[in-house]
Amino acid sequence: MTGKLTVVGLGPGSPQQVTPEALAAVAEATDFFGYGPYVDRLDLRPDQRRHASDNREEMSRAAAALTLAAAGGSVCVVSGGDPGVFAMAAAVCEAIEQGPDAWRGIEFAVVPGVTAMLAVAAKAGAPLGHDFCAISLSDNLKPWSVIETRLIAAAGAGFVMAFYNPVSKARPHQLPKAFEILRAHLPGTVPVIFGRAAGRPDEAIRVVPLSEARADMADMATCIIVGSAETRLIARDGNRPLVYSPRSWDAASAGKR
């Protein structure tokens, strides 16, 4: 008997941002795989089993989950945010492609969630209101030269950028380099948003101009949004400024690039 594997997005962290669809998928399954802190968010019944693992074991986690599902299990793989954005959905697909034929017969589904950049953007205003891109700054799985090419292409074409995996203990130099590259291609006044734990009690949102953005403003749980030359700040008395990217393209503003 072949079982079922669902990859579920738990949103940015607040229970208020988990969809009913995600909760229903969790209620249906019996075995849960994921990075420890994400599995810890689940309120499991005694008959539901935790298989938590470390942050950098995505492929072995995917294989273990698929093995159990192929044997008839009802399995959930959980991710924070949306599982399709730099998270477990792609790792499970990769494992299916490389694994035994039987894994292709498993009933497979992905439940989307609110990804970090949307939660951080919401707290800041509407910085993703115009064309934007999402880039993982981790060079564990791709060469740094590819990341540089993408930063320059995105800045030159006027995309707002969201950075995932901006920094870690093993990768302290990537984010400073990224800011250095962007300062050569964008005005120093472009707003940069550092968003951490959006929607949770320990939420921290900070907005600085690109000229003052520093890598020590981020950790591995931070999502960073870098505006385009068109992104604007609205000052407000006694409140954080609103950051937004206008829906319309202003030739005069873009000319400042």
Place this chain on the structure above:
Amino acid sequence: MTGKLTVVGLGPGSPQQVTPEALAAVAEATDFFGYGPYVDRLDLRPDQRRHASDNREEMSRAAAALTLAAAGGSVCVVSGGDPGVFAMAAAVCEAIEQGPDAWRGIEFAVVPGVTAMLAVAAKAGAPLGHDFCAISLSDNLKPWSVIETRLIAAAGAGFVMAFYNPVSKARPHQLPKAFEILRAHLPGTVPVIFGRAAGRPDEAIRVVPLSEARADMADMATCIIVGSAETRLIARDGNRPLVYSPRSWDAASAGKR
């Protein structure tokens, strides 16, 4: 007395994909502004008022909502998907910037939601599993030349692309042009996903190679995802193929570009 304005994302369409945070924001407010079909999704109480308007009246809708909030109202502006992605959050920010000073004192919040590209990606597998961008193909608010520049930059740098507002009665020629440009910059085998009403009963998801992608496969409610040269298809007996973009960058595959 100054009131409150919250811009709320209702997700792609299924009630199962609306967050508790969005429902709580709706329960708290008394006046609701938005494009008719989005306001129609709300299950309002008799004391809650609808102010539905047409699709292309974003700025007058934002101004009306802000005027009511400035007079002490408790106001919701609703969007489908996420309100920060090509939707009402940026329009309201724009109106605040251009409007009377009092509008900056309104208590303003944005509630994020599952945006269309995440819902469509989830149905297809994990096409957004690597670096990606989101582009509105509407040239109502930006010149077509800017869109062309972005398509070429994104294809050249290896971004997967999600297209919002791909086509409308007033804009029949933009999507065919976009496919023509992409065919000059990407292999014809790159998977293209046409996703409509993801998660709703009338859901339609279709995957074709770029060489066979046609504009009449989309309407204004379709979200289109175009893979990169690295995006892969996994054939499955009796099931739609899975589409995913590997987390790691493969120099050999990228060389095919």
